[in-house]
Amino acid sequence: MYNFKLYAAVTCxxxxxxxxxxxxxxxxxxxxxxxxxxxxxxxxxxxxxxxxPLITAMxxxxxxxxxxxxxxNYQSIGSGGGIRQFVEQTVxxxxxxxxxxxxxxxxxxxxxxxxxxNMPITLADVVxxxxxPGIGPGLIFSGDVLVDIYLxxxxxxxxxRIADLNPNVRLPNxxxxxxxxxxxxxxxxxxxxxxxxxxxxxxSRVGFATSVNWPxxxxxxxxxxxxxxxxxxxxxxxxxxxxxxxxxDMSYGSIINSSGNVIKPTFExxxxxxxIDLPAxxxxxxxxxxxxxxxxxxxxxxxxxYENLDANNAISTxxxxxxxxxxxxxxxxxxxxxxxxxxxxxxxEAALERNFAMIRQLKWNGQYIGRELLQKHDLxxxx
Numbered sequence: 001m002y003n004f005k006l007y008a009a010v011t012c013x014x015x016x017x018x019x020x021x022x023x024x025x026x027x028x029x030x031x032x033x034x035x036x037x038x039x040x041x042x043x044x045x046x047x048x049x050x051x052x053p054l055i056t057a058m059x060x061x062x063x064x065x066x067x068x069x070x071x072x073n074y075q076s077i078g079s080g081g082g083i084r085q086f087v088e089q090t091v092x093x094x095x096x097x098x099x100x101x102x103x104x105x106x107x108x109x110x111x112x113x114x115x116x117x118n119m120p121i122t123l124a125d126v127v128x129x130x131x132x133p134g135i136g137p138g139l140i141f142s143g144d145v146l147v148d149i150y151l152x153x154x155x156x157x158x159x160x161r162i163a164d165l166n167p168n169v170r171l172p173n174x175x176x177x178x179x180x181x182x183x184x185x186x187x188x189x190x191x192x193x194x195x196x197x198x199x200x201x202x203x204s205r206v207g208f209a210t211s212v213n214w215p216x217x218x219x220x221x222x223x224x225x226x227x228x229x230x231x232x233x234x235x236x237x238x239x240x241x242x243x244x245x246x247x248x249d250m251s252y253g254s255i256i257n258s259s260g261n262v263i264k265p266t267f268e269x270x271x272x273x274x275x276i277d278l279p280a281x282x283x284x285x286x287x288x289x290x291x292x293x294x295x296x297x298x299x300x301x302x303x304x305x306y307e308n309l310d311a312n313n314a315i316s317t318x319x320x321x322x323x324x325x326x327x328x329x330x331x332x333x334x335x336x337x338x339x340x341x342x343x344x345x346x347x348x349e350a351a352l353e354r355n356f357a358m359i360r361q362l363k364w365n366g367q368y369i370g371r372e373l374l375q376k377h378d379l380x381x382x383x
Contacts, residue, residue, distance in 0.1 A: 079189065083100065096301070097190055120301070120303075120354070124243060127240060130236065131231060131233060131250075184211045265298075269294055
């Protein structure tokens with residue numbers, strides 16, 4: 001791995017839409033970043049709830065690092081909302097676990113004269129969360145069982161197909177309440193991509209996208225809404241990012257992967273799932289991974305950034321564009337040290353390389369300011 005300076009991890013978590021600001025330290029450890037510029041800058045982003053706890057922690061840490069000069073205001077509104085606001089140029093960056101489609105990429109290029117970049121910031125598991133009184137984490141699910149639960153074919157927890165996977169667990173004869181996202185969601189994109197990969201029936205009847213026509217169930221808005229519905233409904237099953245399950249002390253299951261191994265969501269299993277050849281634009285899903293010990297329901301969370309930053313109406317000055325790139329560089333290098341404490345896996349080396357290649361292309365009025373900032377921070381290997 002690259003030998004980057006690591007900063008102290010933070011534990012401050014916000015659960016809903018995020019606006020990060022506050023008082024930093026007044027004295028020691030002033031960084032080069034805060035010395036060189038004096039004006040205050042607010043960076044505005046919106047999108048996926050999946051990485052929201054990590055973005056919050058990064059924002060708190062970065063605010064302190066820049067001595068309150070740079071704040072990151074991030075609204076956790078779901079991937080669909082983040083993509084929409086990014087395309088409408090009402091935010092400086094978007095966040096999503098569903099990469100931009102070819103159509104959206106083409107529309108952005110026509111509107112701005114440059115590309116839209118999908119830059120991985122983190123990767124994490126989507127886990128099956130549930131509320132069964134007296135039963136903790138560790139229930140085992142197979143892909144076909146999850147499919148039939150979400151199709152409404154398995155309706156009670158005592159069903160023999162669930163019991164056969166969990167012979168040492170006394171399952172209650174409770175009805176299953178299926179919970180899903182009601183908003184456009186990258187978490188849904190990953191979850192339904194997995195269900196489509198393991199089931200032709202699901203693929204033809206429902207398919208995968210940030211929003212689908214659910215056969216059964218009740219909706220919750222954001223990871224927060226799904227978590228709340230599951231926590232408050234005995235017999236409920238939902239899907240959440242691993243981070244939300246950990247933060248809210250929710251029970252979550254293990255999954256039988258394509259190699260027939262029971263895989264508990266862990267950082268190692270997630271990284272193993274992502275150990276694949278990445279395309280240059282990083283737009284790839286790797287659910288139902290063929291990796292023998294890979295967790296099968298995992299994916300990237302991407303930051304969406306315009307190649308021509310001056311074409312984004314939300315960014316009014318070169319200084320704001322430079323501060324956005326500074327934060328981006330920091331988030332994929334130093335800030336990765338925050339990941340595992342919050343339930344996220346660190347970016348694999350291949351994703352870092354792809355990110356650096358995209359940062360090199362970031363421009364302001366035709367000048368490659370991304371390349372300049374990589375040079376400034378002596379990231380020679382990234383140039």
